[in-house]
Amino acid sequence: MVQVYFEDINVGEEIPQLKKNCSTQQLVLWAAGSGDFYQIHYYKDFAQSTGLKGLIVHGALKNAFLGQLLHDWIGEKGELRRFGCSYRGMDEPNQDILCRGVVTKKYQDGGKNMVELDVWTEKPDGKKTSPGTAVVTLPSKA
Amino acid sequence: MTQAQQSVITEEMRAAVGVEGPPVTMEVEKTNCRMFARAVGHSDPIFYDEAAAKARGYRSIVAPPGFLGTPIFRPGSGGGVPGEMGGRGFSIPYKRVLNGGTDYEYFPEVDSICAGDTITARSKIAGFEETEGSLGPMLITKRETTYTNQDGKVVAKMYGTLIQY
Numbered sequence: 001m002v003q004v005y006f007e008d009i010n011v012g013e014e015i016p017q018l019k020k021n022c023s024t025q026q027l028v029l030w031a032a033g034s035g036d037f038y039q040i041h042y043y044k045d046f047a048q049s050t051g052l053k054g055l056i057v058h059g060a061l062k063n064a065f066l067g068q069l070l071h072d073w074i075g076e077k078g079e080l081r082r083f084g085c086s087y088r089g090m091d092e093p094n095q096d097i098l099c100r101g102v103v104t105k106k107y108q109d110g111g112k113n114m115v116e117l118d119v120w121t122e123k124p125d126g127k128k129t130s131p132g133t134a135v136v137t138l139p140s141k142a
Numbered sequence: 143m144t145q146a147q148q149s150v151i152t153e154e155m156r157a158a159v160g161v162e163g164p165p166v167t168m169e170v171e172k173t174n175c176r177m178f179a180r181a182v183g184h185s186d187p188i189f190y191d192e193a194a195a196k197a198r199g200y201r202s203i204v205a206p207p208g209f210l211g212t213p214i215f216r217p218g219s220g221g222g223v224p225g226e227m228g229g230r231g232f233s234i235p236y237k238r239v240l241n242g243g244t245d246y247e248y249f250p251e252v253d254s255i256c257a258g259d260t261i262t263a264r265s266k267i268a269g270f271e272e273t274e275g276s277l278g279p280m281l282i283t284k285r286e287t288t289y290t291n292q293d294g295k296v297v298a299k300m301y302g303t304l305i306q307y
Contacts, residue, residue: 026181033174033181035212060208063244064182067207071186076198080207084245084301132243 003075006113006138011103015117018069018099022057027093030061052090059087062097062121062130069099069119070134077139083119085132091123098122101134112137150234150281151270158232159267168211168261168289172202175257178209195256205255208246210263210289210298234281234306242282242303253295260292268301280307 027041036058039046047055063085070080091097098121105116115138121130172192179189187194188204195203205211248254255261265287273280282305289298 020183026183029177029181033178033209059241060244061182063246064178064206064208067246068182068184071184071207079250080248081250082245082247083207084243086243086303087241130243132245 003077004073004138005141006106006115007141009103009106009115009138011106013103015069015073015101015103018065018072020065020097020099020121021095022061022091022093022097024055024093027055027057027061030058034058034060034064036060053092055093057091057093057097059130062087062091062099063132065097065099065121066101066119066130066132066134069101070117070136073101074136074138079137081114081135081137083132083134085119085121085130087130089123089127089129091121091129096124097129098124104133113140149272150236150279151272152232152234155232155270159269162264162266166213166263166265168213168263170205170209170211170255170257170259170261172257174212175203175205175209179206182206182208192257200254201256201258203257205257205259210246210255210300211259211261213263236279236281236306238277238307240305240307242305244303245301247299247301249295249297253291253293253297255289255291255297259297261289261297262291264288264290275307277307280305 101117101119115136117134119132119134120128122128189206268284268286271282285302287300291297
């Protein structure tokens with residue numbers, strides 16, 4: 001795993017993207033892993049009976065994708081302090097979900113190198129379905 | 143809106159703000175950490191392999207971001223994550239409900255969450271807000287859940303937003 005350092009990053013810069021594309025099998029794995037067994041995520045007839053076009057991806061799974069985006073970016077020496085998002089739009093299985101983040105602030109607090117970010121998931125048309133924020137720490141080179 | 147909408151926030155609801163619900167015990171088990179990590183698609187071995195996690199200084203397999211343990215299921219209980227969709231149960235005129243979003247806060251300087259931990263989750267309503275959205279008038283319930291491990295250390299907080307309209 002490549003380590004990113006506090007000195008290497010600047011406000012306004014984007015972090016490496018993470019592309020996801022959920023099979024229905026992944027949604028079933030998530031149902032089991034998270035304990036969210038609501039049928040709109042794996043039973044198409046049920047989803048349509050509630051007025052949806054079809055199956056939708058769990059909001060909490062997209063949130064966890066953002067957790068992975070950040071975990072993989074901060075490396076072994078970084079710390080994930082806070083992350084989360086709002087559930088603003090629906091995503092479907094078998095369609096790309098692009099997880100992105102941009103640095104909004106960097107500062108030192110109590111000897112820690114703090115970095116704040118805007119994070120989100122977006123659909124192929126660029127619509128942000130899960131906008132959120134995050135706080136991480138990064139190590140110094142020195 | 144042409145005229146002021148009457149508030150749906152009752153005295154009972156106002157009195158419930160800040161009151162902690164009953165504690166919920168969450169178990170952090172190796173298999174659950176692995177299942178959660180696998181469902182997300184994590185590749186870091188600290189979420190799967192105890193030796194890899196220990197080599198990186200953790201006590202055991204690490205709980206992946208967003209995983210705060212599994213509530214102990216008992217037949218007849220609803221199951222589910224405490225606090226995630228909490229805030230229902232009051233008498234309000236809105237029938238539809240949405241999970242508006244979730245934020246997780248961690249305290250790695252205190253301790254990380256690892257397999258073998260037993261976490262106690264305590265949830266409370268942090269406040270109510272009323273707003274007019276594209277879906278009409280909405281009640282927003284902010285909920286805060288604190289996660290304390292077996293050593294009495296607060297290791298995480300979850301901030302949930304519930305939307306009723």
